Amino acid sequence: MILDEGAEILQTEEMFIEDEFVEESVLHTEASSSMASLHDVVVLPNEGLSSTACRPTRDRSAQPTLFLDKIEPLTKTNRLSSGYINRAMEILKTQYPDIGGLFFCTLCGTLDYPQATGRQWMQIVHDASQHWVLVANGFFQENHVLVYDSMAGSNWRSKHILSCMSLLLKTPEKEMTYIVKACHRQGNGFNCGVFAIAFATSLANGQDPSTLLYSPDLLRTHLNECIAKGYLSPFPSTICRVKRARKDSVLSESVFCQCRRTSYMLPAKGWTMVECEICKEWFHSMCADNFPENENETWLFKSCK
Ligand SMILES: [Zn+2]
Ligand SMILES: [Zn+2]
Known part of the structure; x- marks a missing residue:
């Protein structure tokens, strides 16, 4: 189940309200980290976890996003x-x-x-x-x-x-x-x-x-x-x-940019692309410094300045 970030938080809250404590492995990732991997799998012990203690709040800077997805027998x-x-x-x-x-x-x-x-x-x-x-x-x-x-x-x-x-x-x-x-x-x-x-x-x-x-x-x-x-x-x-x-x-x-992604964009800030006048490569605003405010402005990627 893939949910967008907002829906994911809601889902987690609902689950925490229903469940007194967490029994499954909880996959835990920082929303801002791109390096989340299987090393980030955290198994929370049952003891000491009340629904109050681990109920996520909306303050995302203080709380990592918890993603709880039960493994039910097929x-x-x-x-x-x-x-x-x-x-x-x-x-x-x-x-x-x-x-x-x-x-x-x-x-x-x-x-x-x-x-x-x-x-x-x-x-x-x-x-x-x-x-x-x-x-x-x-x-x-x-x-x-x-x-x-x-x-x-x-x-x-x-x-x-x-x-x-x-x-x-x-x-x-x-x-x-x-x-x-x-x-x-x-x-x-x-x-x-x-x-x-x-x-x-x-x-x-x-x-x-x-x-x-x-x-x-x-x-x-x-x-x-x-x-x-x-x-x-x-x-x-x-x-x-x-x-x-x-x-x-x-x-x-x-593929384009420093990130070597395809041209596909998510409907989110940061995915807009601009072309460097020198190397003619396209860069995402999230991957480039000094991204131009005006699309028609001449812009150079840092290594082309
Ligand atoms: Zn990029
Ligand atoms: Zn360039």
């Missing part, structure tokens, strides 16, 4: 919440500490991912609507970001996911190239998160998810068992022997 049809995705990525991070990325997935909402480091990285990202997708780099086709989307159509281009990918990659090049992999497609409207975790587990185990045919009826039971054990083993699958109708699509997207 039913046959529920969608996976961010709590479930975060827990799965946390387990993978423990099993495969050399794989980069695997950050707190709620960063999708504000597009604040740090650059993913390491020879290989992966991240389950959200499309800002109702869909989870796995993106990865350094696996099999090492010079491209790979997209494993259990719902990808022929003309895949989720602007929100592309922005997440550009942040994780942070390429110095002018373009980010990526491959939308032809992989197992979900047969319903609620299994994207389950598939994203299955794809991530296969990749981490050295298997290319696009070569696999998963057993849809067994995926949820397997995932529930893995989460209960705190260990993700490969999901039931066989090698895909039929030729998939869709092929991999190799695509590219321009």
Whole structure:
């Protein structure tokens, strides 16, 4: 569940009023920090936590944003919440500490991912609507970001996911190239998160998810068992022997500014862009110093002055 900042606070307040104390792992992040990662997972003890003591106030400078998302056992049809995705990525991070990325997935909402480091990285990202997708780099086709989307159509281009990918990659090049992999497609409207975790587990185990045919009826039971054990083993699958109708699509997207993001903007202050007269590069107001008040004003980026 991705909520905007205001809604998130409200939701948290409601939950705290209902619950006397917190039993789940509480994912805790500073609203202003772009470095929130799995290291920021804080487990609050039950003792000494009354609803009064931890009820957030509206003073955001004093209180970090708390994001509480229960990890409920999966039913046959529920969608996976961010709590479930975060827990799965946390387990993978423990099993495969050399794989980069695997950050707190709620960063999708504000597009604040740090650059993913390491020879290989992966991240389950959200499309800002109702869909989870796995993106990865350094696996099999090492010079491209790979997209494993259990719902990808022929003309895949989720602007929100592309922005997440550009942040994780942070390429110095002018373009980010990526491959939308032809992989197992979900047969319903609620299994994207389950598939994203299955794809991530296969990749981490050295298997290319696009070569696999998963057993849809067994995926949820397997995932529930893995989460209960705190260990993700490969999901039931066989090698895909039929030729998939869709092929991999190799695509590219321009990236800009020091942050190397795509041109996609959130409707928030700071995302406006201006062009430097010398290098002809575009910069965000949030990434540049002395951003011009008047759009028609001649402006130079600091390294071009
Ligand atoms: Zn920028
Ligand atoms: Zn310049």
